[in-house]
Amino acid sequence: xxxxxxxxxxxxxxxxxxxxxxxxxxxxxxxxxxxxxxxxxxxxxxxxxxxxxxxxxxxxxxxxxxxxxxxxxxxxxxxxxxxxxxxxxxxxxxxxxxxxxxxxxxxxxxxxxxxxxxxxxxxxxxxxxxxxxxxxxxxxxxxxxxxxxxxxxxxxxxxxxxxxxxxxxxxxxxxxxxxxxxxxxxxxxxxxxxxxxxxxxxxxxxxxxxxxxxxxxxxx
Amino acid sequence: xxxxxxxxxxxxxxxxxxxxxxxxxxxxxxxxxxxxxxxxxxxxxxxxxxxxxxxxxxxxxxxxxxxxxxxxxxxxxxxxxxxxxxxxxxxxxxxxxxxxxxxxxxxxxxxxxxxxxxxxxxxxxxxxxxxxxxxxxxxxxxxxxxxxxxxxxxxxxxxxxxxxxxxxxxxxxxxxxxxxxxxxxxxxxxxxxxxxxxxxxxxxxxxxxxxxxxxxxxxxxxxxxxxxxxxxxxxxxxxxxxxxxxxxxxxxxxxxxxxxxxxxxxxxxxxxxxxxxxxxxxxxxxxxxxxxxxxxxxxxxxxxxxxxxxxxxxxxxxxxxxxxxxxxxxxxxxxxxxxxxxxxxxxxxxxxxxxxxxxxxxxxxxxxxxxxxxxxxxxxxxxxxxxxxxxxxxxxxx
Numbered sequence: 001x002x003x004x005x006x007x008x009x010x011x012x013x014x015x016x017x018x019x020x021x022x023x024x025x026x027x028x029x030x031x032x033x034x035x036x037x038x039x040x041x042x043x044x045x046x047x048x049x050x051x052x053x054x055x056x057x058x059x060x061x062x063x064x065x066x067x068x069x070x071x072x073x074x075x076x077x078x079x080x081x082x083x084x085x086x087x088x089x090x091x092x093x094x095x096x097x098x099x100x101x102x103x104x105x106x107x108x109x110x111x112x113x114x115x116x117x118x119x120x121x122x123x124x125x126x127x128x129x130x131x132x133x134x135x136x137x138x139x140x141x142x143x144x145x146x147x148x149x150x151x152x153x154x155x156x157x158x159x160x161x162x163x164x165x166x167x168x169x170x171x172x173x174x175x176x177x178x179x180x181x182x183x184x185x186x187x188x189x190x191x192x193x194x195x196x197x198x199x200x201x202x203x204x205x206x207x208x209x210x211x212x213x214x215x216x217x218x219x220x
Numbered sequence: 221x222x223x224x225x226x227x228x229x230x231x232x233x234x235x236x237x238x239x240x241x242x243x244x245x246x247x248x249x250x251x252x253x254x255x256x257x258x259x260x261x262x263x264x265x266x267x268x269x270x271x272x273x274x275x276x277x278x279x280x281x282x283x284x285x286x287x288x289x290x291x292x293x294x295x296x297x298x299x300x301x302x303x304x305x306x307x308x309x310x311x312x313x314x315x316x317x318x319x320x321x322x323x324x325x326x327x328x329x330x331x332x333x334x335x336x337x338x339x340x341x342x343x344x345x346x347x348x349x350x351x352x353x354x355x356x357x358x359x360x361x362x363x364x365x366x367x368x369x370x371x372x373x374x375x376x377x378x379x380x381x382x383x384x385x386x387x388x389x390x391x392x393x394x395x396x397x398x399x400x401x402x403x404x405x406x407x408x409x410x411x412x413x414x415x416x417x418x419x420x421x422x423x424x425x426x427x428x429x430x431x432x433x434x435x436x437x438x439x440x441x442x443x444x445x446x447x448x449x450x451x452x453x454x455x456x457x458x459x460x461x462x463x464x465x466x467x468x469x470x471x472x473x474x475x476x477x478x479x480x481x482x483x484x485x486x487x488x489x490x491x492x493x494x495x496x497x498x499x500x501x502x503x504x505x506x507x508x509x510x511x512x513x514x515x516x517x518x519x520x521x522x523x524x525x526x527x528x529x530x531x532x533x534x535x536x537x538x539x540x541x542x543x544x545x546x547x548x549x550x551x552x553x554x555x556x557x558x559x560x561x562x563x564x565x566x567x568x569x570x571x572x573x574x575x576x577x578x579x580x581x582x583x584x585x586x587x588x589x590x591x592x593x594x595x596x597x598x599x600x601x602x603x604x605x606x607x608x609x610x611x612x613x614x615x616x617x618x
Contacts, residue, residue, distance in 0.1 A: 061574065071578045074578045076602055078606070082579055083577075091569055
């Protein structure tokens with residue numbers, strides 16, 4: 001399911017940099033310190049892990065739900081295991097990684113809060129990227145169209161979607177507050193992959209950001 | 221014919237010869253270099269028969285140890301000297317194969333307790349001049365691995381680039397990583413487990429009892445008494461072979477089809493194709509394998525429990541391991557199910573190891589690791605290429 005989502009994200013005209021990498025992945029990668037030990041939860045076909053290895057020299061591991069995704073990753077030489085973010089993160093010891101990344105996967109988990117808590121336990125930092133359900137285009141579809149929103153990034157009919165826990169940037173900040181995570185950095189960008197002005201107020205990001213990436217750490 | 225005909229072409233004398241003077245490279249360890257067994261006995265003198273493929277590089281950094289399963293042997297990728305059949309892992313090992321012999325130096329030893337030239341119950345006991353038989357000490361997976369480490373010392377290989385094996389071979393891989401973590405750069409335990417389950421011990425016990433129930437077994441002294449428990453061993457093999465397949469694979473291959481006939485014969489002849497197939501498996505196995513070896517090796521697998529060696533905590537076996545792992549299981553393998561592989565992965569994760577894990581969809585059961593499974597081959601190739609890059613090995617020649 002997650003792989004399917006990722007493929008759709010890739011297939012859709014997801015914004016890409018000149019190098020060909022997806023903008024959201026580049027933004028995630030830029031939040032990771034070079035040489036760090038990283039766990040990518042829901043790593044799909046391994047595009048982010050590969051980007052991290054090539055551009056940041058990280059020691060990367062991955063978990064992926066779909067067999068096809070895992071086997072593709074392992075055949076590429078990536079250290080990836082078949083597993084479920086909702087059930088298998090509890091297997092990892094505390095502080096096993098510098099960063100635990102959840103890229104475009106939060107909305108597909110059954111228990112986002114538990115997943116985020118595990119991420120902050122396993123890693124010193126957590127990086128979460130997700131589609132912002134508060135984007136004006138989505139609001140407009142619901143307000144004027146009267147149906148569940150569908151976009152290039154979220155192309156599913158409501159009955160066929162792997163995404164069961166959508167949230168807005170505002171909602172996610174609330175979750176961070178609830179689990180006691182410290183927001184170290186946040187980036188929102190629009191449909192064309194352009195980052196929104198850093199000093200813009202949150203409500204502005206929540207309205208105009210199509211996607212968001214947060215760098216979190218434990219509040220000591 | 222009511223009973224299956226298990227008479228075979230090669231006689232016991234041929235096999236006894238292969239056990240002492242094999243068609244393989246052999247290293248002999250004298251009285252001064254005993255193999256210290258878990259049973260508390262020093263085995264000396266003893267020998268290891270092995271095959272090699274490819275060339276060891278100047279840095280001695282490209283060696284891959286291939287460990288065989290219960291009824292396998294060292295003939296991984298060459299014509300088998302007894303059966304004249306292809307090597308058992310030619311899909312995996314060879315020039316241009318995932319374990320590429322143009323790039324890696326592959327070593328495959330016969331295990332201690334085996335019957336293809338490494339010292340085992342069919343070998344001559346120097347104290348009596350007769351085959352060891354049941355006087356041979358009970359051996360363990362750890363003993364096999366200890367002997368292999370002596371072989372590597374002999375070959376001057378301090379550390380392995382990789383080690384691969386399925387089933388009992390996978391047990392040796394895991395034991396290597398636990399016993400000599402600094403000597404293993406990467407490891408491929410396939411379709412295996414860190415401990416033999418009660419069900420697996422039970423199947424092995426049925427096999428052993430089949431051998432021992434054969435009057436020709438003669439308390440293990442069949443060589444000396446000129447007999448051969450071929451019926452017992454064949455029945456053991458038939459039973460075990462079912463556990464290597466799956467219900468779906470048997471149905472796909474044979475269904476309820478009759479063998480060379482259109483109607484049942486109302487007898488206990490091999491009416492069904494599946495019966496005929498199993499009898500054939502039994503016969504061809506007896507030709508190349510020693511009954512006592514079968515007892516010793518199944519016992520070694522039964523005793524295997526890696527966690528028990530570490531106070532019951534499996535993660536301790538792999539704590540701070542520097543080895544990169546690639547664990548593979550198969551959906552229809554009910555002998556070493558995916559849950560066994562998951563337990564390995566869990567322990568490795570807890571120990572902070574760099575581990576990959578893939579489960580491959582197939583109906584071919586436990587034997588899938590031996591077969592031409594494109595996904596398995598791609599995974600092993602990719603994993604080894606990644607490891608070779610990390611180890612700084614140059615690409616394949618030619």
